[in-house]
Amino acid sequence: MLAIHALKKSFVTPEGVRGAVVDVAEFALGAGEQVALRGESGSGKTTFLHLIAGILAADSGKIMVDGAEMTALGEAGRDKLRAGKIGYIFQTFNLLQGCTVLENVMLGMAFGPGGADRGRAKEILRRVGLEARMEHFPRQLSTGQQQRVAVARALVNRPKLVLADEPTGNLDRRNSAEALRLIRETCRESGAALLLVSHDEEVLAQFAGARDFAALNRAGGMIAEGSK
Numbered sequence: 001m002l003a004i005h006a007l008k009k010s011f012v013t014p015e016g017v018r019g020a021v022v023d024v025a026e027f028a029l030g031a032g033e034q035v036a037l038r039g040e041s042g043s044g045k046t047t048f049l050h051l052i053a054g055i056l057a058a059d060s061g062k063i064m065v066d067g068a069e070m071t072a073l074g075e076a077g078r079d080k081l082r083a084g085k086i087g088y089i090f091q092t093f094n095l096l097q098g099c100t101v102l103e104n105v106m107l108g109m110a111f112g113p114g115g116a117d118r119g120r121a122k123e124i125l126r127r128v129g130l131e132a133r134m135e136h137f138p139r140q141l142s143t144g145q146q147q148r149v150a151v152a153r154a155l156v157n158r159p160k161l162v163l164a165d166e167p168t169g170n171l172d173r174r175n176s177a178e179a180l181r182l183i184r185e186t187c188r189e190s191g192a193a194l195l196l197v198s199h200d201e202e203v204l205a206q207f208a209g210a211r212d213f214a215a216l217n218r219a220g221g222m223i224a225e226g227s228k
């Protein structure tokens, strides 16, 4: 489902210093597999997930997603591959405040393989328990409900791979447990693989054998002060 080989990404700081942020030799995820990575702030985890999703272009290396090579594509090709195969759940939800719950989910479908499908959007919103909230705006929802919209948007296109970046970081303990359960259940139901990154030990404890992203990433994430 996901295979990564010799993946590298560096950034140039405003001071003109180039530093390696991601350097991952090998990483793989099987179809339907659920894996958690323990990643501290600054470890490069968001950059890693953005590379997999094709939001960022890699400097070198290879990322294969469901048989397609993300790293061989330009920006438009990466956007298309992401829309077709990947769902992304952000810590900050990334909902459009001027759009209703239903519109937020339908926008997520607009670039997907089947185009916008109101019936499917409603079905997934019912699945996450937001049947009565479809015409509400994000600000009218609790944070836990907003994250459920984000989960629905990530899953609406039936992606093969779901990436979750600190998905419970803005939720209290009860909502966090609920959101995690919902993410795992909906991924399982739709056969999507799940790659979740978090520093929350309670979240990580729910996954058998959560791995340290720091052990995987030879670059160590943070660009060191004064490094060249």
Ligand SMILES: Nc1ncnc2c1ncn2[C@@H]1O[C@H](COP(=O)(O)OP(=O)(O)OP(=O)(O)O)[C@@H](O)[C@H]1O
Pocket (backbone or CB within 6 Å): 011, 012, 013, 021, 039, 040, 041, 042, 043, 044, 045, 046, 047, 048, 221, 222, 223
């Ligand atoms: N576009 C960019 N230009 C320059 N440096 C960047 C850029 N994006 C990220 N970085 C740097 O790369 C390093 C890792 O950032 P990243 O966002 O991947 O960390 P993270 O592990 O997700 O941390 P956090 O949880 O705090 O977001 C940081 O030192 C950051 O300053």
